[in-house]
Amino acid sequence: xxxxxxxxxxxxxALAAALAADPSVTAxxxxxxxxxxxxxxxxxxxxxxxxxxxxxxxxVFRADLVVVGPEAALxxxxxxxxxxxGIACFGPTRAAAELEGSKTxxxxxxxxxxxxxxxxxxxxxPEQVAAALDEFGAPYVVKNDSLAAxxxxxxxxxxxxxxxxxxxxxxxVVEEFLDGPEISxxxxxxxTTAVPLRLAQDYKRVGxxxxxxxxxGMGAYAPITWVGDDLVSDVLQSVVHPVLKEMAGxxxxxxxxxxxxxxxxxxxxxxxEFNVRFGDPEAQVLLPLMRTSPAELFYxxxxxxxxxxxxxxxxxxxxxxxVIASKGYPEQPSSGDAITGAEGPGYLHAGTRLTEGGQLVTxxxxxxxxTALGDTxxxxxxxxxxxxxxxxxxxxxxxxxIGLPSPLTGQR
Numbered sequence: 323x324x325x326x327x328x329x330x331x332x333x334x335x336a337l338a339a340a341l342a343a344d345p346s347v348t349a350x351x352x353x354x355x356x357x358x359x360x361x362x363x364x365x366x367x368x369x370x371x372x373x374x375x376x377x378x379x380x381x382v383f384r385a386d387l388v389v390v391g392p393e394a395a396l397x398x399x400x401x402x403x404x405x406x407x408g409i410a411c412f413g414p415t416r417a418a419a420e421l422e423g424s425k426t427x428x429x430x431x432x433x434x435x436x437x438x439x440x441x442x443x444x445x446x447x448p449e450q451v452a453a454a455l456d457e458f459g460a461p462y463v464v465k466n467d468s469l470a471a472x473x474x475x476x477x478x479x480x481x482x483x484x485x486x487x488x489x490x491x492x493x494x495v496v497e498e499f500l501d502g503p504e505i506s507x508x509x510x511x512x513x514t515t516a517v518p519l520r521l522a523q524d525y526k527r528v529g530x531x532x533x534x535x536x537x538x539g540m541g542a543y544a545p546i547t548w549v550g551d552d553l554v555s556d557v558l559q560s561v562v563h564p565v566l567k568e569m570a571g572x573x574x575x576x577x578x579x580x581x582x583x584x585x586x587x588x589x590x591x592x593x594x595e596f597n598v599r600f601g602d603p604e605a606q607v608l609l610p611l612m613r614t615s616p617a618e619l620f621y622x623x624x625x626x627x628x629x630x631x632x633x634x635x636x637x638x639x640x641x642x643x644x645v646i647a648s649k650g651y652p653e654q655p656s657s658g659d660a661i662t663g664a665e666g667p668g669y670l671h672a673g674t675r676l677t678e679g680g681q682l683v684t685x686x687x688x689x690x691x692x693t694a695l696g697d698t699x700x701x702x703x704x705x706x707x708x709x710x711x712x713x714x715x716x717x718x719x720x721x722x723x724i725g726l727p728s729p730l731t732g733q734r
Contacts, residue, residue, distance in 0.1 A: 323617050324349045326380045328370050328400060329391030330356045332645070332672035332691040333602035337389055337616075338362050339670065340609040344617045353379045357682060358671030370395040373403035380409050387412065387621050390578075393599050394469055397423040401578075412620035414598050417574035421565075422598040425467050425495040431572075432593060435564035439593040442497040451488040454496035455481060465595075467493035475536050500585040500592050505546055506604050507554065507582040509562050510619055513575040515628040516562050517619070518554045520611065520636060521546040522604040528652055530721045537652045538688060541724030543642045543699060544607040553591065557582060561593055577623060606670055606693045607641035642706040642725045643693040648673065648684040649717025656717065657686040663712040664690045668705075689715060699725055 323346050327338045335358045342350045342362045352359040353366040353376055366379040371394050380388050388404045390396055390413035399416035413419075420427045426444040431437075443454040444467065455462050462484035466474030468491075476487040477499070488494045508519040522544035528534035561582055569576040581597035600608075609616065613635035622628045649656040661674060661682045670691040674682055692709035696702030703725035710720060 323347050323386045323621065324384055325351075325617060326366075326376075326383050326385040326388045327352045327355070327359070327391060328376055328388060328395050330354050330359070330370065331391065331602055332670045332688060333600050333605040334391035335359050335670040335672070336606045336609050336691075336693075337391060337600065340612065340616045341389070344615050346615050347617050349383075351379075351383045351385070356671040357674050357676045358669065370400070371398040373399045376400050377403040377407040377409070380404055381407055385409055387617065387624065389413070389620055391599060393419070393422050393597065396578075396598055397469060410621055410624040412578055412624045414576050414578040415574065418569060418576040418578070419598045420574070421569070421576065421580075421596045423469060425465050425595070426493065428596050429495060431565060431568050435561075435568040437561050437564060437593050438590065440497040440500050442495050444493065444495050445488065446493050448485070448489065451485060451494060451496060455484055458496065458498040461499040463497040463499050464488050464491075465495045465497065466491040467495055477536070500587055500594065502585045502587040502592075504594065505549065505584050505586065506542075506601055507557055507584060508600065508604065508608065509558070509580045509582065510623050510628070511562070511566060511577060511580055512623045512626045512628040513566060513570065513577040514626075516558055516566065516580075517623075517628060517631065517634060518558060518562075519608055519634070520544050521549065521554070522601070522608055524601060524604050525721060525724055528647075528719065528721075530723045535652055537647075539601065539603045540645045540647070540688075540721045541643055542601075542603045542607050543640065543702070543725045544604070544611060545636075545640065549586070557584065557591060560591075565596075577626070579623075602672075603643045603645055603691055606643040606691050610693065610695055611637050611639060611641050613637055637695070639695045639697055640699040640702040641693065641695045642699070642702040643670075643691045644706045644710045644720065644724050645672075645688050646690045646692065646710060646713055646715060647688045647719040648686055648715070649719065651687060651719045655684075655686040657684050659684045659716050660714075661689060662714045668693050668709045669713075684715070689718075 350363040355365040368375040396419040404411040524542040583594040673685040694705030
């Protein structure tokens with residue numbers, strides 16, 4: 323099987339690496355890819371949100387399967403264009419991708435499907451925002467309605483900060499605060515059959531101890547062993563299958579990867595949000611743990627044959643990924659800074675490029691993900707930080723507590 327991966331971040335490098343290691347895959351390419359992905363196969367210099375250009379690249383590459391990584395590409399209709407070219411594509415259509423493209427749409431679907439989630443109001447004026455903040459009280463939760471690369475959410479006790487964030491977003495969703503540990507459940511689906519992956523936990527705040535602003539993710543670990551075995555089956559029954567039914571009823575059947583962000587409240591699991599693609603950095607820890615062929619899993623989801631897949635098989639290990647970000651991340655990330663030491667197994671590229679002289683440099687934002695496996699979580703964590711310690715990047719931003727309990731994410 324020949325597979326084209328769309329995107330250029332750490333998530334896409336993780337996907338490409340897992341597919342390249344799959345015996346059923348004969349060739350991997352990326353559009354546009356990054357220097358790390360370039361070591362795995364051909365790179366196509368196209369914008370991941372240019373649907374027609376991606377479809378053309380897939381045709382030129384003679385792809386049997388296209389795997390779309392970024393949410394912006396899915397919202398731009400890349401899956402629609404690739405399918406129109408007669409190529410199987412893992413990822414929801416433009417219409418189905420609105421589950422992430424608009425939080426107002428997502429909340430409407432949750433309400434119609436009876437999904438347990440936070441109370442909320444969709445607001446377009448300062449007056450509506452102020453009223454919603456007063457109704458729910460602090461801590462204030464304000465979410466940009468549209469895509470914001472994982473940085474569109476503000477959770478704060480400062481009302482003025484919440485108002486300021488809302489003013490810069492246009493339409494926002496203001497929610498009640500959900501109190502409890504947060505975990506990530508990823509489900510592969512063809513629109514009917516739903517196959518859950520292992521639970522993972524990521525660390526959104528930029529600073530050690532869950533301090534500072536939200537980011538796209540500073541690290542993650544898997545699997546989670548401190549929740550009951552019935553949680554996943556309960557979420558499939560109360561969340562995933564009702565949402566799949568609701569989306570089909572709206573004429574936008576959902577096939578691809580559904581991320582269910584969960585908060586484990588005292589009243590039970592509540593959905594924080596949906597994403598329509600692998601999380602970054604959760605993909606970096608989930609994919610290396612998978613023994614099942616990822617190519618077969620994605621292809622069956624893309625072709626409506628997921629019910630024919632054998633039960634997923636996993637390595638009996640733990641995985642940890644530690645993100646190294648550019649100086650000034652996330653407010654004013656630096657670019658063009660030299661990176662050394664990020665060579666060999668365990669290093670997944672995110673925001674990197676090669677200069678004309680062959681020097682690896684940052685492009686702003688998260689730069690390198692250091693991923694390691696171990697027989698225990700502590701062993702995986704130690705190995706991941708050993709990898710991180712070999713990387714040199716001036717002013718690097720990195721948390722030191724990935725894989726440890728934290729005030730916001732809860733126990734491990």
